[in-house]
Amino acid sequence: MKTIQIHRYGGPEVLQRIDAPVPVAAPGTLLVRVHHAGINFMDIHTRQGKYETSRTYPVRLPCTLGMEGAGVVAAVGKGVTTHQPGDRVAWCIVWGSYAEYAVVPAWQAVKVPDALPLDLAAVSVFQGYTAHYLAHDVGQLGPGKSCLVHAASGGIGQVLIQLAKRSGARVFATTSSADKAAVARERGADLVVLYDQGRFVEAVREATGGQGVDVVYDSIGKTSLRDSFRAARSRGLIVNYGNVSGSVKDLDPLELGESGSLFLTRPRLADHLRDAAEIRRRADDIFGALLDGSLKISIAGRYTLDNVEEAHAAFEERRMVGKPVLDIINR
Ligand SMILES: NC(=O)c1ccc[n+]([C@@H]2O[C@H](COP(=O)([O-])OP(=O)(O)OC[C@H]3O[C@@H](n4cnc5c(N)ncnc54)[C@H](OP(=O)(O)O)[C@@H]3O)[C@@H](O)[C@H]2O)c1
Structure with missing residues (x-):
């Protein structure tokens, strides 16, 4: 079968x-004929050795x-009672989907x-689950709350804006160009x-009566984190x-105190998909919202096993708007 592998880290x-x-x-696992794979920034981090x-x-x-x-x-492997051949399935945080077949633990x-x-399922689970735990479990968004989403036209950014709005929160968003800003507005950012x-910090503070937002979602890291501190409300x-x-390597906890007794967390999806029930709960919500039209995820570009490098380059050169798919079999 055709696969795309790395044997060393690099470009x-x-x-x-x-x-x-x-x-x-x-x-305990399934052998799955892969129809489509999601292409994510995490693939690039993986390829780079991060x-x-x-x-x-x-x-x-x-x-x-x-x-x-x-x-x-x-x-299906020995002991699997939850799935059978012919089932249509989706999964994430299991490596191996740039291939014609993948082995996936049944519980995932x-x-x-x-x-x-x-x-659509292939481009929705990773970003969908992530935005879901970020909005509901970590940010605990709801009416009366406000948040700021950086990289708002990105794969996670677009879903996070929609889930935050759906919760009743007020949503501010940042991005790098007018075209990307239009996408974030279309997804519902206020x-x-x-x-x-x-200088976005001044705009956010002004729009919140000088207070700053309750929650800042920062996927950028090194170049944005300290500005994120300034955009947050006290506590x-x-x-x-x-x-x-890049990651911030020189952070003194005192900075959080000086910025208004802030809370800083660096969460990971794996810790928010602990068992089959937790995955099912997030999937039901994301799939349900896609089917009733209250959540929109559009495919940003289609690639194949022959040209996936082009998708990686678009991410690294900051040209990717939204979520691309890798078509393993023809649609
Ligand atoms: N913690 C978790 O649970 C979790 C789960 C999934 C993904 N992630 C992480 O979330 C991040 C976003 O993933 P994604 O797949 O949704 O990507 P993405 O947001 O679609 O793409 C990255 C965006 O970041 C912005 N950006 C700012 N500085 C950049 C730079 N130096 N190089 C490239 N882009 C830059 C760009 O938007 P602008 O041009 O608007 O700035 C770009 O569109 C990744 O780091 C990924 O590993 C974390």
Whole structure:
């Protein structure tokens, strides 16, 4: 079967097209014929080696890239009673979806409703689950609360705006260009401002009567985190859930005190998908919202196993708006 693997860490040149044997479903797992894979910034972080020493997301080389996908169960391993061949399933945070077949632990694979196309399912679970726990579990958003979402036209940004609005919160958003700002507005953000070298903070503070927001969602890290502190209200929450510009290595906790007794958290999706029931609960909400039209996730671009490098480049050059899909089989 065709796969895209990395045997060492680095730039797009380390992606290798390898013809590998079709794997066998080990006990407790499913062998899935992958129809579509989601393409994520996390694939780039993985390729660059940023998870080399991670305990949450241990990567072992060689690694078949891709940690999100949807397809049809081809075989079930010993002991699996929850799924059967022919089931349509979606999963994330399991490596190996840049391939024609993937082995997925049964507890991590959710059944996809018949009415939901598999390509939409493949681009919805990783961002959907992430935005879901960020909005509801970490931010505890609701009426009377306010939040700021950075990188608002990105894969997670677009979903987070919609879930935050749905909760009743007031949503501010930042992004880097007028075109991207239009996307964030379309997703429902109440006020969208360009970063403008940190001057977005004044706009956010002014719009909140000088107070700042309750929760700042920061996926950018190094270049934005200290501005995020300035945009939060006293005793507000900073959620640094990504580091696309690099991670902050020189933070003194005293800065949180000086910024208004802030709370800072660096959460991870794996800790918010602890068992099959938790995954099912998030999936039901995300799939249900996609089906009733209250959540919109549009596919930002279509790629194949022959040109996935182009998608990686679009992410790294900051050209990707929303969520691309990797078509493993023709639609
Ligand atoms: N903690 C978790 O549970 C969790 C779960 C899923 C993903 N993540 C992380 O969340 C982050 C976002 O993931 P995503 O797939 O949704 O990506 P994305 O937001 O679609 O893409 C990244 C966005 O970041 C902004 N950006 C700012 N500085 C950048 C830079 N130096 N290089 C590239 N982009 C830059 C760009 O938007 P502007 O041009 O508008 O700034 C860009 O569109 C990643 O770090 C990912 O690993 C974390």
